[in-house]
Amino acid sequence: MIKNPIRLIPEDKFEMMKNRTFELLEKTGVEAQHSKVLKIVADKGCKVDFDTGRIRFPRELVKECLEMIPKSFSFGDRKGRKYELPTAQGDFFTRGGTGAYYFQQEDGSVRKTVLEDTKTLARLYERIENIDLLAAPFAHDAPEQCTDVHLVGTILKNSTRHHWIQPYNTGSVKYLNELILISANGKKEMLKEAAPMSWCTCAVSPLKYISMDLEVMMYAAEYGTPQHVCSLSTY
Known part of the structure; x- marks a missing residue:
C-alpha cells in the first residue's frame, strides 16, 4: 500500500519540466491526423496548420484545461x-x-x-x-x-x-x-x-x-x- 506520494525528481526539476512542456506544446505542438479534431481545437483557440495537421496550444489555454480536470x-x-x-x-x-x-x-x-x-x-x-x-x-x-x-x-x-x-x-x-x-x-x-x-x-x-x-x-x-x-x- 502506498502511504506517501512518490517523488522521482526534485521539486525544482519538476517545475522546469512542466515549464518546458508548456513551451513544447506552444512552440512545437503535435500532429493530429483528424480533420474534425483540427476544426474543434482551432475553434477553441489553438493555432492550427490544416495543411500539415500541426496543432500548437497556447499556454493559457492549456492551464485553463488543466484546471477543468x-x-x-x-x-x-x-x-x-x-x-x-x-x-x-x-x-x-x-x-x-x-x-x-x-x-x-x-x-x-x-x-x-x-x-x-x-x-x-x-x-x-x-x-x-x-x-x-x-x-x-x-x-x-x-x-x-x-x-x-x-x-x-x-x-x-x-x-x-x-x-x-x-x-x-x-x-x-x-x-x-x-x-x-x-x-x-x-x-x-x-x-x-x-x-x-x-x-x-x-x-x-x-x-x-x-x-x-x-x-x-x-x-x-x-x-x-x-x-x-x-x-x-x-x-
Missing part, C-alpha cells in the same frame, strides 16, 4: 459495483500495457494468442476477488479488421468485470462504442457515473496522434467514458 473519478462494472480513484487511502492501482501477442505455456514454449485465451482470461478474472480491470490479449485467429470487436464481444459473454478496450482499427471505434453503451444497459448517464468499460488511447511518438486514437477521444468525450492515455514512446 477532475481530481477524482469513478469506474464500475456490469454488476453495478463502483470504484473510486484515488482510493480512500489516497492511492491508485494501474497496469502498464495491453494487447499481449504471445502466450508462454507451462513447458516454456511460446505460441500466438487466440480468442480462446481471452475467454479463459475473462472467466479467470471473474473469479479473482481483487482484480477489477481486464486488459485482453490480441487474438490472431479473429478477422484482422475487427479483432477488437471480437475481443470485446468475447469478454462481454464471459465476464462482468471492468474492461480496458484496446482499439485496433478506426472503422471499428463506433461499433466498440455501441458495445460500451450496451454494457451500460443503454444508459448514457451510467457511463459518466461509473462506466463498465474504458478506452486505451495512445500518442505515437514523436508528438503524433493518429486518426484511430483521436476518434476514440471524441467518442469518450461525448459519452463521458474514461480513457487510459498512454504514450507509445518506443515506436
